[in-house]
Amino acid sequence: MLLGAPGSGKGTQAEMITRHFGIPVTSPGAILRRERDLGTPLGIETAEAAQRGDLVPDKIIVGLIEDWLRLHGGHGFVFDGFPRTTPQAESLQQILQRHRTPLDLAIWLDVSEQTITDRISSRLQCQSCGFTTSASSAVFAERPICPYCDGPLVRRTDDDAAVLQHRLAEFNAKTQPLADFYQKLGALRRVDGNREREAIFADLTRLMEQAA
Numbered sequence: 001m002l003l004g005a006p007g008s009g010k011g012t013q014a015e016m017i018t019r020h021f022g023i024p025v026t027s028p029g030a031i032l033r034r035e036r037d038l039g040t041p042l043g044i045e046t047a048e049a050a051q052r053g054d055l056v057p058d059k060i061i062v063g064l065i066e067d068w069l070r071l072h073g074g075h076g077f078v079f080d081g082f083p084r085t086t087p088q089a090e091s092l093q094q095i096l097q098r099h100r101t102p103l104d105l106a107i108w109l110d111v112s113e114q115t116i117t118d119r120i121s122s123r124l125q126c127q128s129c130g131f132t133t134s135a136s137s138a139v140f141a142e143r144p145i146c147p148y149c150d151g152p153l154v155r156r157t158d159d160d161a162a163v164l165q166h167r168l169a170e171f172n173a174k175t176q177p178l179a180d181f182y183q184k185l186g187a188l189r190r191v192d193g194n195r196e197r198e199a200i201f202a203d204l205t206r207l208m209e210q211a212a
């Protein structure tokens with residue numbers, strides 16, 4: 001699983017893991033954005049909380065993960081942005097026991113506040129496939145287009161400065177305690193997330209090979 005503050009690179013690294021290793025990734029944030037865009041009952045129910053920067057209730061998120069595992073689980077998977085609270089982590093332990101799947105790694109992407117604000121203020125995301133890039137590193141003709149699927153690259157509506165402050169407060173209050181939780185289980189590995197995506201990915205690859 002990939003844990004870390006908003007802008008720490010969880011989604012980017014999750015996508016690189018899928019592309020290089022073919023391991024399926026689940027990201028509750030990405031699922032909720034898609035549900036919102038499709039206007040489903042789940043998307044409508046959770047859109048306001050997500051837009052405020054609040055975490056969505058644990059019950060909804062754990063239900064999403066259970067559904068996803070029923071469809072994709074079995075031979076290795078990566079969680080991007082799950083769990084984010086102690087009750088979610090406790091539920092996950094029970095789910096993994098039921099699936100007879102051990103938790104190999106809890107990778108914590110450490111980032112400075114400067115990195116977070118720099119990345120979030122320039123982040124662009126593909127509306128179709130979720131590919132994430134930064135406005136400064138991408139070169140565009142007329143409008144930002146995804147290099148992978150030609151979808152439109154847009155700013156996430158929760159990436160504004162005020163909402164980010166709220167997301168960070170949620171992270172500090174509810175997600176930070178998970179570092180201790182996974183440290184005690186012996187699964188926590190901290191990685192410096194302030195670097196380029198390739199350097200971070202090289203560390204992740206090493207950790208995954210060691211854990212295999």
Ligand code: AMP
Binds near residue numbers: 084
């Ligand atoms: P993310 O794409 O991971 O930044 O998530 C975007 C938003 O989705 C978050 O700010 C939350 O509102 C919601 N969300 C994503 N993952 C979780 C989670 N594990 N628990 C609660 N809410 C979540």
